[in-house]
Amino acid sequence: xxxxxxPGLAGLALATLACAFPCxxxxxxxxxxxxxxxxxxxxxxxxxxxQPDPQLSGSISGTVIDESGAEVAxxxxxxxxxxxxxxxxxxxASDGRFSFANVxxxxxxxxxxxxxxxxxxxxGILHPGENYVVVQIGLNVATSVTEVEVGPSQAEVxxxxxxxxxxxxxxxxxxxxxVSYVPNAAPLNPRQKFKLASKTVVDPFTVVMVAGTAGIxxxxxxxxxxxxxxxxxxxxxxxxxxxxxxxxxxxxxxLPSLLKQDPRYFYKGSGSTASRFxxxxxxxxxxxxxxxxxxxxxxxxxxxxxxxxxSNLYYPPQDRNGAGLTFENAAVGIAETALxxxxxxxxxxxxxxxxxxxxxxxxxxxxxDKTPTNNPxxx
Numbered sequence: 001x002x003x004x005x006x007p008g009l010a011g012l013a014l015a016t017l018a019c020a021f022p023c024x025x026x027x028x029x030x031x032x033x034x035x036x037x038x039x040x041x042x043x044x045x046x047x048x049x050x051q052p053d054p055q056l057s058g059s060i061s062g063t064v065i066d067e068s069g070a071e072v073a074x075x076x077x078x079x080x081x082x083x084x085x086x087x088x089x090x091x092x093a094s095d096g097r098f099s100f101a102n103v104x105x106x107x108x109x110x111x112x113x114x115x116x117x118x119x120x121x122x123x124g125i126l127h128p129g130e131n132y133v134v135v136q137i138g139l140n141v142a143t144s145v146t147e148v149e150v151g152p153s154q155a156e157v158x159x160x161x162x163x164x165x166x167x168x169x170x171x172x173x174x175x176x177x178x179v180s181y182v183p184n185a186a187p188l189n190p191r192q193k194f195k196l197a198s199k200t201v202v203d204p205f206t207v208v209m210v211a212g213t214a215g216i217x218x219x220x221x222x223x224x225x226x227x228x229x230x231x232x233x234x235x236x237x238x239x240x241x242x243x244x245x246x247x248x249x250x251x252x253x254x255l256p257s258l259l260k261q262d263p264r265y266f267y268k269g270s271g272s273t274a275s276r277f278x279x280x281x282x283x284x285x286x287x288x289x290x291x292x293x294x295x296x297x298x299x300x301x302x303x304x305x306x307x308x309x310x311s312n313l314y315y316p317p318q319d320r321n322g323a324g325l326t327f328e329n330a331a332v333g334i335a336e337t338a339l340x341x342x343x344x345x346x347x348x349x350x351x352x353x354x355x356x357x358x359x360x361x362x363x364x365x366x367x368x369d370k371t372p373t374n375n376p377x378x379x
Contacts, residue, residue: 058126061099062134064092064112071096072139075114082106103132110134118142158186165264166199170351175203178252179265179344187290188264190257197253201245210240225316239314246310247333251303260290261299265344280341284334304333 060079064072075092079100090098092112109123117139126132152160161182168176177200188196200206214236217223226235252263266288268279287297308329 056105056128057102058105058128058130058132059099059101060103060108060110060126060132060134061097062110062122063136064096064098064114064139065136066117066139067141069138072114072117075112075117075139078111078113079103079108080111081108105130110137112137112139114139116142154186155189155192158188158192161185162188162192162196165196168352170348172353173205175200175205176344176348176352178263179267179348181267181269181349183266184292185264185266187262187288187292188256190253193256193263194249194253196263197248200252201248206244207241210244211237213240223316223319225318239311242314243307243311247303247307250306251300251333255299255303255306259298261295261297262288262290263299264288265341267349268345269349276345277342280345281338283341284338300337301330301334304330304337307333 062077064075064077066072071092071094073092073094073096075096075098077090077092077098079088079090080086081104086104088100088103090100092098103126105126105128107123107125109121111119111121113119118141120137120139122134122137124132124134161180165177165180168179170176177196214233217236217240218226218228218233221228223236223239226232226239255261256263265283268276270276271279283297284300285297286294287299289295305326308326311329312326
């Protein structure tokens with residue numbers, strides 16, 4: 001009798017075998033193929049140079065005011081953060097407010113500049129997602145910086161040169177104040193022109209010359225109406241001194257001050273004899289202006305005319321010839337100036353002990369030192 005398996009026992013046996021040997025009864029699966037490298041590269045991680053995540057960005061805002069607390073509109077506000085290309089700019093509104101959005105977290109600096117105010121700066125640290133409000137930034141009024149020339153003024157240089165000229169004496173005796181051996185001498189101001197004229201008319205040698213001229217006129221019985229004796233001599237002395245006084249002050253101080261002309265003779269000392277001769281003669285009719293330019297010598301011409309006209313007031317009536325005497329005296333004065341210039345150009349310098357040959361070190365043409373100062377200029 002053939003063996004028969006009961007379904008119940010057979011199923012139980014198979015279940016037992018399946019648990020003991022799980023691989024039985026399963027169809028073998030092929031091993032998975034190795035993964036092939038993909039042509040697509042994975043996305044690179046963000047670097048420090050890339051824009052930050054908007055969710056981490058923050059904002060910065062503030063208000064610009066001045067010393068009094070008033071809002072400052074139109075101020076240029078510059079935001080600087082760490083890293084390259086981290087600079088932004090904004091202009092403060094009418095209420096002084098400014099703001100920056102999408103600012104990367106980290107340290108930052110705010111710089112504020114506005115016309116008329118000193119530049120101010122403020123710094124801080126912005127945290128991720130923070131709305132940072134800058135403490136009100138007060139602008140101070142800018143302090144003006146003025147350049148002050150450190151050096152002698154033009155008047156001081158002229159005063160120094162005058163002191164040298166006042167020591168110029170022919171043979172150590174004759175005053176030679178109205179000649180400058182410095183070609184670029186500083187111009188004289190009115191006070192200095194009157195000072196030079198005053199020193200000339202009170203100089204002892206001037207008095208001696210006037211006294212000698214009066215004596216010669218008395219010996220020749222010139223201006224007879226003056227008579228002889230002490231009285232006649234006194235009148236002649238007074239007339240000659242009046243001539244010297246009016247001629248010196250009108251032609252050497254008053255008119256030069258009004259017309260801005262220099263009454264001095266500027267020694268040439270170079271070139272041919274002919275050129276120096278013509279230069280000396282011409283200087284009776286031309287002169288240097290206070291601006292350093294050559295111009296007609298109105299001071300000398302008009303000064304001689306004025307002195308000649310005034311002389312009609314004190315000379316004897318028979319020696320007054322109205323306009324004729326005035327123009328005659330003016331012509332004589334111009335001729336005397338030309339003759340004096342010739343002596344100055346060719347002779348007097350050789351007879352003047354130690355005349356200056358160059359400008360003093362403290363020259364107005366020398367570039368002055370400049371020192372900045374924080375003091376505003378006075379009105």
